[in-house]
Amino acid sequence: MAISDNLAAIRMELPDTVRLVAVSKFHPVATLMDAYGAGQRVFGESRVQELVAKQPLMPADVEWHFIGTLQTNKVKYIAPFISMIHSVDSVRLLQEIDRRAAEAGRTIRALIETHVAEETTKHGFGIDECLEFFRDGGGSRFANVEICGLMGMATFTDDMEQVRREFRALKQLFEEIRALPETDKSVFRELSMGMSDDYHIAIEEGSTMVRIGTKIFGGRT
Numbered sequence: 001m002a003i004s005d006n007l008a009a010i011r012m013e014l015p016d017t018v019r020l021v022a023v024s025k026f027h028p029v030a031t032l033m034d035a036y037g038a039g040q041r042v043f044g045e046s047r048v049q050e051l052v053a054k055q056p057l058m059p060a061d062v063e064w065h066f067i068g069t070l071q072t073n074k075v076k077y078i079a080p081f082i083s084m085i086h087s088v089d090s091v092r093l094l095q096e097i098d099r100r101a102a103e104a105g106r107t108i109r110a111l112i113e114t115h116v117a118e119e120t121t122k123h124g125f126g127i128d129e130c131l132e133f134f135r136d137g138g139g140s141r142f143a144n145v146e147i148c149g150l151m152g153m154a155t156f157t158d159d160m161e162q163v164r165r166e167f168r169a170l171k172q173l174f175e176e177i178r179a180l181p182e183t184d185k186s187v188f189r190e191l192s193m194g195m196s197d198d199y200h201i202a203i204e205e206g207s208t209m210v211r212i213g214t215k216i217f218g219g220r221t
Contacts, residue, residue, distance in 0.1 A: 002034075003031070003034040003035050003038060003216060003217060004034070004035075004037070004038035006215060006216045006217075007020075007022075007035060007038045007039070007040055007216060008038070010212060010215060010216065013200070013203075014203070014210070015203065017208060018203055018207060018208055018209065018210060019042060019208065019209045019210075020040070020042065020209075020210060020212060021042050021043070021044040021065050021067070021192075021209060021210065021211045021212070022035050022040050022042065022043050022044065022212065022213070022216050022217075023043075023044045023045075023046075023067065023195075023211050023212060023213030023216075023217075024043045024044065024045060024054075024213065024217065025044070025045050025046045025047060025050060025068070025213065026050075027217050029054055029057045029058065031217055032054065032058060033058070035216060035217070036058070036059060036062070040216075041061060041062055041063055042062075042063045042065060042083075043058075043062055043063070043064060043065065044064075044065040044066070044067040044086070044211050044213075045064065045065075045066060045067065045068070046066070046067050046068025046069075047068060048066075048070070048071075048074040048077050048078055051064065051066065051078060052077050052078065055081055063083040063084075064078075064081060064082050064083050065082075065083060065084045065085075065086060066078060066082055066084070066085045066086065066087065067086045067087055067151075067211055068087060069087060069089070069123055070085060070087055070088075070093060072092060072093055072096040075093070075096045075097055075100045076100050076103075079097070079100035079101055079103070079104045079106075079108065080104045080106075082108060083108075083109060084108075084109040084110065084111065084148075085097060085108060085109075085110045085111070086110075086111045086113065086151040086192050086211070087111075087113045087123070087124075087151065088110045088111060088112050088113055088147075089113045089123040089124045089125065090125075091133070091138070094110070094138075094142055094145060094147075095142070097110060097142075097144075097145050098142040098143065098144045098145045099144075101144035101145060102143070102144045106144070107144050107145065107146050108144065108145055108146070109145075109146045109148050110145050110146065110147050110148070111147070111148065111149050111150055111151040111190060111192050112124075112125055112130055112133070112147060112149075112150050112151070113125065113150075113151045113152065114126075114127065114130045114150050114151070114152045114170060114173060115127075115152070116152045116153075116154070116166045116167075116169045116170045116173075117152070117153055117154055117155040117166055118155045118162070118166075124151075124152065127169065127173055130150070130173060130177075131173065131176060131177065134177045134180055134182065134183065135180060135182070137182050139177075139182065139183060139184075139188065140182065140184075146187055147187070147188065148187050148188055148189060148190045149174065149188055149189060149190030149191050149192065149208070150170060150173065150174050150177070150190075150191055150192070151191075151192035151193065152166070152167075152170040152192075152193050153193070153195070154166040154167055154193070154198055154202075160198070160201060163198050163201055164201050164204075164205060167193050167194070167198075167201060167202050167205040167206075167207070168205050170191065170193055170205075171191060171205050171206040174191050174206070189208065190208050190209055191206055191207050191208045191209065192207070192208070192209040192210075192211065193205070193207045193209075193210075194207045194209075194210040194211065194212075195210070195211050195212060195213070196212050196213060196214040196215045199212060
């Protein structure tokens with residue numbers, strides 16, 4: 001099917017409370033423009049070099065989300081325009097985002113990547129570590145970073161009940177953090193979980209943002 005048809009089919013499945021991030025990594029600008037022409041405005045990239053190359057070639061109203069592992073020495077390249085960074089996996093990275101956002105004269109929205117999967121290869125704060133970070137007021141420590149939620153990935157498995165348990169654990173953590181007196185509930189409201197193979201379960205378990213690539217653009221080149 002055409003990209004426009006793929007987008008239309010996915011949007012019909014999404015509740016009004018869930019935003020679609022079109023994961024466009026490894027796809028050329030012409031393909032992204034097909035999605036743009038079908039009304040898509042939020043795109044997710046995971047490589048800084050690729051994102052920096054695409055950004056000036058796309059319309060100004062595109063909202064860019066960074067979803068991959070981000071090295072501190074690469075933050076400066078995306079700080080002037082990035083809308084949201086989903087993959088904040090350390091306090092050190094937060095400090096660098098805050099510094100570079102200040103230099104750019106802007107505030108960058110960020111999600112704390114939380115490790116809920118059984119796979120050891122996944123990045124992020126542990127559940128207890130994440131909760132302690134917010135209990136210690138970590139969410140308000142950075143003047144130029146708006147921490148607006150959590151991001152997590154489930155284990156890559158055919159066991160959908162395991163996937164559901166992991167998403168449910170992340171949702172429970174999200175609600176615990178929202179319940180803290182230190183948490184600004186008007187800001188901390190995003191839960192980014194769910195990709196092409198598991199977004200239906202993620203939505204059922206409370207996701208507010210799904211990151212879908214293959215079901216929109218097909219296989220990557």
